[in-house]
Structures are given as C-alpha cells and as structure tokens.
Amino acid sequence: MATRRQRPCLVCGTLTRNPSRCDAHQQQWQQQQDRTRGSAHQRGYTQAWRTTAAAAVRQHKAEHGDWCPGWQVPAHASSDLTGDHITPKAHGGTDDPGNIQVLCRGCNARKHAR
Template sequence: MARRICLDCGTLTDGTRCTTCRRPRERAMLQAKRQRRPRPTHAEDKRRAAAVAAHRREHGDWCPGWRRDPHEASDLTADHVDAVAAGGAESGDLQVLCRSCNSAKGAR
C-alpha cells in the first residue's frame, strides 16, 4: 500500500490520517454519538423490563418478528415504536422484539 501524507499534520502514513491524529478524531466521534443517543433513565429501563416481563407472561419467549415471521427467541428487548432519536416521545409506546429484529429495525 502506498504511503500518503496525513490530512491533518502532514506526516507520512499508511491511511488518510496518522495514528496520532486519528485517535482524538475517533474519540470526538464517539462522544458525539453518545450525545445523540443518551442512555435511557432508570425509570425507562424499569418500564422496558416490565414490558418484556408482561410479554413473556403472555407469549413466552416468542418474538413477533420485524419484517420476518414470528420465531422463538430468548433475548427479548423492548424498544420504542417511534424512535426517540427520530422525534418520538420518551413515554411513547414500546414493542418487544428479539435483539436481531430490534437491530434490523434500527438499521432501516
């Protein structure tokens, strides 16, 4: 691979930025991501746990599926129907999905 000049400091590197310049940039991007997606409050965590417990009492370890057929799953999670990051209310409706379906929903 050809060596290039770092976009920030001008030293030779194998990528677009040297390791000295890349680390603060990665740290800043991670902090910005945390600010966009704050950690749910303790009350919200309890509300989600209660939603999963109620779903398990009624349906067992069963995921209703998101854009796929319902299936058995032991890793159920509760998440907002309308994402808070997209403008949904923090107290909005929750839906219970397995982690795989929840990730697929979040990646759409």
C-alpha cells in the same frame, strides 16, 4: 441526628446524599456506562425507560412466552427479548408503555440498521 449522612462525591468531593457521587457526576458516570456498554442508539436512555422496557418484556413473556413478533420477518421463538421504542425518541416518541414494542435483539438490531 435523624438527618441522613452525607458523603463526598468520588469525583469532586462535594457532599451529597447519593451513595457515591454528586448529582452531576452521578449523571455523567451513568452516561459513561451507557456509552461503554451500549450502541449509539441507547445513549440518552434513562433509568425510567429501562425499568418500563423491562416491565414490558416481562409482561410480553407472561402473555406470549419466549416469542418474538418479528421485524420484517415472521414471528419466531426467542428468549432474547428487549423493549424498544415504536416511535423513536428522535422522532418525538415517548417513554410511555404504549410506545414500547418487544422484539428479540436480532430484530431490534435489524430495525435500527435501516
């Protein structure tokens, strides 16, 4: 009676403790969301990374305000800041807070357009 109620997955009907989808379909759905929303380089980003990156941006704003350090351009004011990997995951980078660089979206896009 104390056990949490299980619900059928919206996709396959398998009973799950997740709110709406079984683990496999939850993951698939999340990837689909990422694909429709984000650019190619955002594919494969985990929720944990998003949380870490958001925390890095919050901390950056607390320390520096709405200020982008700049990527190949001088530092400039910007409130459109975003967290990015210093060493890309494709090159062995981790989701550690130490591997996060805060840049505005413009600089971030320029960096990835190389």
